[in-house]
Amino acid sequence: MRKLHTFHGGIHPDEHKLMSSTPPSARAPLPPRLILPLQQHIGVRAKTVVQAGDKVLKGQLLASSVGMLSAAIHAPTSGTVVSIEFQAVAHPSGLPELCILLKPDGEDRWIEHSGFDYRALPREELLTRLRDAGIVGLGGATFPTHVKLNNAQGIQTLILNGAECEPWITTDDRLMRERAAEIVQGIEVLRYLAQPAETLIGIEDNKPEAIAAMQQACNGSGIEVVVIPTLYPSGGEKQLIKILTGKEVPSGGRPLNIGVACSNVATACAIHRLVNHGEPMISRLITVTGNVKSPQNFEALIGTPIDELVQLAGGALPDSNGFIVGGPMMGLEVTNAQLPVVKGSNCIIVKSGKLFPAPPPALPCIRCTRCVQVCPAELQPQDLYWFAKAKNLGKAQSFHLFDCIECGACSYVCPSNIPLVQYYRFAKSQIWANERDKEAADLARERHEFQLMRIERDKQDKAEKLAQKEKAALAAKAAAAAKTQGEPDAGTGADAAAIDALRAQVREIARPVSEQPPEKSA
């Protein structure tokens, strides 16, 4: 038995998982329309390569990745690009996002595609293929997988996250039960890329069927299924790494800093679809649960409107009042049923006042430190709250605001019902905004200084050139005079002019650094 470690704190909210994890998953039928945001991942927005009116095939590239930290978007089915326009999406900012609207033609006709032998490919090529297939982390953060694996070679531990610690969500559970062999094939690709000394799959002990399925599929592969105690947020990347290895990802660092890479089991499954079938990331398994008639998991095309899936689950019951995209701890409340499912959407919970009653009005903090007791980042949430409320951002940062993973455990236990996470998000976004303002101001100042410097330099150049011209003219005159005198020393004047010109060039090159145009520091 592997020795398990513990992280500090954590909570045991009611699970509510059985209702959606019991029925087998089903494939959602083609929706009447698909909305595909160009930004479904962390990083740079993808760039469209199609135009309104284009007929596209299933799996065809719609938007390509821009640079390294980006991911491509593909057509989830065959059809026509209706338009490319800004649409509301499920994002905490509430801002609309540029989306490709696709009208399926109902034929679901694939573009030519096939699997490939990844072991025959150079590493770089394989990573590029992951990027071009739009593979991103499906655990929720949607970090592009090729970036994560780029420097992960010869690491100590590769961890597959099957913890699924948040209540209500059961997609990874169903996926592991139903497609264990596929997940393992995907893991093999990750192992090939990362060459880890050990590969572990962490699964919470409230999913015995998934554990059994994965154990069977991993038999003889050298991959170890590790059963961990059910405790929210054990599926947080840093927490899972701590549980399985005892190591802590350094504050502000990445798992790679301690020789660990972590990926979701659903991501592994998507990699399998790409490598063995040539399919880009165009669908995902998603839990539809909450105040619906028959909760279930659905294999849904990316871009499917929430409403379509809720209908499949029997429809929202009459007393429903909105949706949560994601889980009840970290999800996002939306009221618009037409918002699309994106790569990072793992769950849709139909809300009702009964299932998710509005909290009573917040009272002042009484410093009871229940939040301290449950905080997995070992922060002092009551102090962070105090500083965020007072907009004392510097102090909030020095109390490690940016180590907060926004898991919501503090708010969950708060007897004063303070929306603590909201305060932390507010403080973080204020700090980011201030930094952006400062950067913009710095840039403007640099530009201004550079402009002044250039004007000055041009002035000097002009003056020098003028002086040279005069000198050259003088020298030519002198030479002409000498020539008329029939002197043998012809050409000295011209040489002198050339030497002067050279000197000017040297001066230009050797000008002090302070006068050089400033380089923008990265």
Next chain:
Amino acid sequence: MFPPFITQASSVREIMFKVMLALLPGIALYVWYFGPAILVSITLASLTALATEAVMLKLRRRPLSPFLSDNSALLTAWLLALSIPPLAPWWLVVVGTMFAISIAKHLYGGLGNNPFNPAMIGYAVLIISFPAYMTHWLAPQGLGQLELSFMQQLGYIFGGHFPAGVTVDAVSMATPLDTLKTQLHSAHSMGDILQMPVYGSIGGKGSEMVALGFVLGGIYLLLNRIISWHLPLTFLAALFATAGAFYLFDPAHYAPPLFHWFSGAAMLAAFFILTDPVTSPTTLRGKFIFAAGAGFLTYIIRVFGGFPDGVAFATLLMNMCVPLIDAYTQPKVFGKKGDQ
């Protein structure tokens, strides 16, 4: 709505209510040994606290119902009433409670913002302003020279006069801690003093049982996770260690450590006063420092100071240090433990 969309069912009201519930065994034993007068002062303090709270909320333009129902003012009232002699004129309780709620709590920003324990501020104001009234402790039943009926007690509390021919000295007596101090000054030995009828098997007669009632309540709070063990146990350990050191040094002049545990307000302080979350540190190391300091100071003030008990001033002195303690005891966060 903001995430998380689910919360544990708990509230400030429930926490304060459970603390009040935990005071009941101690109060019941108080009534058993010293008569029902304490119930009068608890009622008086409660009514005053609620009225003062309402007025202050109104003046501060805060909503009445969420704060009036949070039970925090009531808890302050109960703790203050338990710290005052039951046989006190009604206005003593009223003045102390009003000061605790209006000055010590609301002028600092109300619930959650007061740096000092309001009940202890109320006590400090009374013992400094009206020291004579604060010494009229009732003798445990069966020990007083003269025992007043409940109606006679009410007559004194609200009318300010005893039945004809009765003096205050006849119906009250010094506390065990006070008796010890004065007896030691008149050069009696510790062994003789503790044989006096005012003493029970460990501490004061009757009061040791009340203290035991508070321990029972404390255990209830620990089991319900309303408080953690750190503050009470550290306080008691520090009090025990300080008392023990002096006792070992000179057992003839210093009372045994258990005596200090079960005398005065030690147990009330350990489980109900120091554990006020608003006025105690939030860090783990801070809690140890705070409670150890309070235990040490309690002993020093009791034995070498001029006040009947040291708990209130020890608490207030340590309350004063809380921001400093918190600032210097910040724990290492996740992912920072490798530093230094």
